[in-house]
Amino acid sequence: MQDPVFVQRAFSRIADRYVLTNHVLSMGTDILWRKKVARIVAERAPERLLDLATGSGDLAAEIAKKCPGTEIVGADFCQPMLNHARKRGLSNLIVADGLQLPFDSGVFDVVTVAFGLRNMADWPGAIKEMRRVLRPSGALIILDFSLPRGFLGPPYGVYLNHVLPRMAGVLTGQREAYDYLSKSVGAFPSGANMEALLRDCGFGDAASEPLSFGIASVYLGTLPVTDS
Numbered sequence: 001m002q003d004p005v006f007v008q009r010a011f012s013r014i015a016d017r018y019v020l021t022n023h024v025l026s027m028g029t030d031i032l033w034r035k036k037v038a039r040i041v042a043e044r045a046p047e048r049l050l051d052l053a054t055g056s057g058d059l060a061a062e063i064a065k066k067c068p069g070t071e072i073v074g075a076d077f078c079q080p081m082l083n084h085a086r087k088r089g090l091s092n093l094i095v096a097d098g099l100q101l102p103f104d105s106g107v108f109d110v111v112t113v114a115f116g117l118r119n120m121a122d123w124p125g126a127i128k129e130m131r132r133v134l135r136p137s138g139a140l141i142i143l144d145f146s147l148p149r150g151f152l153g154p155p156y157g158v159y160l161n162h163v164l165p166r167m168a169g170v171l172t173g174q175r176e177a178y179d180y181l182s183k184s185v186g187a188f189p190s191g192a193n194m195e196a197l198l199r200d201c202g203f204g205d206a207a208s209e210p211l212s213f214g215i216a217s218v219y220l221g222t223l224p225v226t227d228s
């Protein structure tokens, strides 16, 4: 669970280099991960979707391509990140804190959050708030980093903790933000732990899938048909 003042400041500082740095550090894999989420969204053909922590709008733009009929709302508490989302053509954007969303209950069919929940101050609180704005049988899709198991674990640990912060420091001039990234990934629940958290927060059904050997994971929580 993270300090919101630090997180907001860190994203304001890296906003101009955020997209490029992501693509370099992940060697473009982050694009494939977001395409995967967009495919999962498309299967549900939502009328109305909230992309929380939309940032520069990378995921929202990918979903817009796949689901042209879906009304997409992007929310983020960092205006400089949203400025980049606007530049790439997204218009339905709102400055909002994920822990206190300015929407009525039950108004979205799907909520997505990519690389955002991990940065929030209260993970169960944020998941419950996302649940609140979902209609019964609605779905929450979370994409975030996780740690690969097995043979890839140790070399990836070296990359995440030592190589990535240095490279990102050179690209953005903000090494501190990426030291934080490395630490936050280790502390964030993944796999069965995230599924359990989703169930504890009221999602009747929860599933997870590791991507790229577990460097990232996608989680799908589905609400019961009648939400209480």
Ligand SMILES: C[S@@+](CC[C@H](N)C(=O)[O-])C[C@H]1O[C@@H](n2cnc3c(N)ncnc32)[C@H](O)[C@@H]1O
Binding pocket: 004, 007, 008, 011, 052, 053, 054, 055, 056, 057, 058, 059, 075, 076, 077, 078, 081, 096, 097, 098, 099, 113, 114, 115, 116, 119, 120, 121
């Ligand atoms: C790593 S970026 C992810 C951006 C985008 N979803 C993507 O896939 O590239 C994380 C975003 O989460 C936002 N964020 C973090 N905590 C938040 C909160 N409590 N409420 C709203 N946005 C938040 C940050 O401002 C930042 O834009």
